[in-house]
Amino acid sequence: MKEASSDPQCFNDQMMSSLFKYRADLDIAKSLLTFVVNETDTLSYELLLSYLKACVKGGHDTEVSDVYEMMCARFPSLETAASSLFIKSFSKTERWREALNILQNINKVSLPSPRNYSKVISGAVMHGDSATAWALYDELTDMGNDPHQDTWEVLFRGGPREAGQEGSEQPGSGPQSEQQERLLGILRNMRDNQVYPQQRLVSTIKTWFESLPGQKWKGRWPTITTKGVCRCCGFVLESIQLTTEEYQQQKDVVMTNIQGKDVFKKTTPEEFNRFKEFVKQKPAFNVVVDGLNVANITTKGKQSETVLAVVSELERQGQVVLVLGREHMLEPSRSWDQHHMSLIQQKAHCFFTDNVSEDSSFLLYAALHSGKHCRFLSSALMRDHVKAYLPDGGSRRLFFKWQRGQRLVVDGCIAANRSVCFQSIPVYDTIVQSGDNTWHIPFEDSDEERTSCEVPQRWLCLTKTNKTVHVGRTVHS
Numbered sequence: 001m002k003e004a005s006s007d008p009q010c011f012n013d014q015m016m017s018s019l020f021k022y023r024a025d026l027d028i029a030k031s032l033l034t035f036v037v038n039e040t041d042t043l044s045y046e047l048l049l050s051y052l053k054a055c056v057k058g059g060h061d062t063e064v065s066d067v068y069e070m071m072c073a074r075f076p077s078l079e080t081a082a083s084s085l086f087i088k089s090f091s092k093t094e095r096w097r098e099a100l101n102i103l104q105n106i107n108k109v110s111l112p113s114p115r116n117y118s119k120v121i122s123g124a125v126m127h128g129d130s131a132t133a134w135a136l137y138d139e140l141t142d143m144g145n146d147p148h149q150d151t152w153e154v155l156f157r158g159g160p161r162e163a164g165q166e167g168s169e170q171p172g173s174g175p176q177s178e179q180q181e182r183l184l185g186i187l188r189n190m191r192d193n194q195v196y197p198q199q200r201l202v203s204t205i206k207t208w209f210e211s212l213p214g215q216k217w218k219g220r221w222p223t224i225t226t227k228g229v230c231r232c233c234g235f236v237l238e239s240i241q242l243t244t245e246e247y248q249q250q251k252d253v254v255m256t257n258i259q260g261k262d263v264f265k266k267t268t269p270e271e272f273n274r275f276k277e278f279v280k281q282k283p284a285f286n287v288v289v290d291g292l293n294v295a296n297i298t299t300k301g302k303q304s305e306t307v308l309a310v311v312s313e314l315e316r317q318g319q320v321v322l323v324l325g326r327e328h329m330l331e332p333s334r335s336w337d338q339h340h341m342s343l344i345q346q347k348a349h350c351f352f353t354d355n356v357s358e359d360s361s362f363l364l365y366a367a368l369h370s371g372k373h374c375r376f377l378s379s380a381l382m383r384d385h386v387k388a389y390l391p392d393g394g395s396r397r398l399f400f401k402w403q404r405g406q407r408l409v410v411d412g413c414i415a416a417n418r419s420v421c422f423q424s425i426p427v428y429d430t431i432v433q434s435g436d437n438t439w440h441i442p443f444e445d446s447d448e449e450r451t452s453c454e455v456p457q458r459w460l461c462l463t464k465t466n467k468t469v470h471v472g473r474t475v476h477s
């Protein structure tokens with residue numbers, strides 16, 4: 001077979017890849033390696049990489065170590081793919097510190113990958129070195145990376161107890177309480193950044209709380225009343241509404257940032273000033289619609305038809321609407337029917353920006369300028385925006401809260417002969433929250449179909465059972 005092939009080198013590589021693809025026995029892959037060495041007295045990087053993939057996938061740690069020696073001896077450096085595979089494999093074994101070295105070497109030449117960090121952190125935790133695990137965790141987050149949920153899961157699950165930690169410790173002191181404080185910090189971080197844990201992670205969090213010595217935490221899976229009361233413990237969830245002070249604070253920060261230098265990378269100051277002048281001359285809006293974003297809610301029909309359906313419903317409700325669009329929508333095309341466009345302009349105020357402008361700054365400006373009541377329609381999460389402009393946890397939390405409270409979400413799909421419905425916004429906030437001896441954590445149910453801008457429906461309720469639960473700190477207006 002090989003003689004029939006025009007390129008023997010390529011043949012070997014392809015053969016190894018298909019062995020990997022069809023999950024062939026590792027012995028066959030090994031004999032291919034031996035055959036190649038005997039015949040050519042050399043092994044290519046690609047061939048070893050394919051073999052390595054097969055070894056890592058099958059969990060053959062000894063063979064991985066052998067390939068590591070071989071590759072280090074033959075090649076001056078390893079590229080990211082091989083390095084990541086070694087990290088994955090070594091992290092699970094006694095050689096996890098070598099995974100740490102490989103990670104540091106990757107970081108010298110390229111950007112760190114949260115996936116690689118996750119593996120090494122896991123290795124450190126499993127081998128009882130929580131100091132290294134947290135140092136890596138800090139390194140990862142300080143560089144602005146979001147940790148993977150697996151990383152959090154590993155940290156909450158913890159590893160074997162470290163020497164000197166066993167039994168002797170008083171509650172509230174020493175490395176164990178430091179560890180607790182760090183893990184609670186992860187929950188606070190989820191709160192600030194609107195992160196919802198997945199079901200597996202939330203189960204691990206429940207187990208962690210329940211296993212805290214001498215604290216008697218109990219975790220349950222409640223439903224929440226429409227008024228935001230936990231049916232398990234009676235805790236009243238925080239209101240979704242920002243207070244007047246919070247609103248003002250978040251408005252000031254966002255307004256200053258969106259008019260800063262960065263926004264003009266995609267928008268000219270002239271265009272933005274023209275927009276500000278336009279907004280000034282209009283009444284306060286009730287709803288700001290991101291036209292292009294709404295147009296893509298459905299793939300059926302013309303885009304202009306979708307926007308028209310949404311705008312018509314808002315007009316029927318008596319709302320003062322601003323539609324933000326792009327100039328190209330005003331040119332006749334298959335997607336943009338000009339009859340629809342003129343109806344939209346009769347029903348709503350419209351502003352069309354240059355085709356490359358960044359929409360979220362316009363949307364934020366118009367909505368915040370209009371006031372606390374103003375809602376918006378866009379499924380854009382603006383996470384990049386938040387990351388770039390809002391560096392501290394507090395202002396991020398307020399921004400996300402404002403988003404959750406003011407975002408209109410179309411319920412179901414938009415069809416030609418059906419009127420458009422919007423989902424109702426709950427009175428309570430869907431975010432990690434804590435009270436006296438309670439934590440309430442909303443989480444992603446794997447069975448639940450949810451678009452990125454909808455909030456999850458399921459909660460974990462944690463209460464300390466040896467104390468009376470204090471009910472109802474927050475009162476809804």
Ligand SMILES: [Zn+2]
Nearest residue numbers: 230232233461
């Ligand atoms: Zn509860």
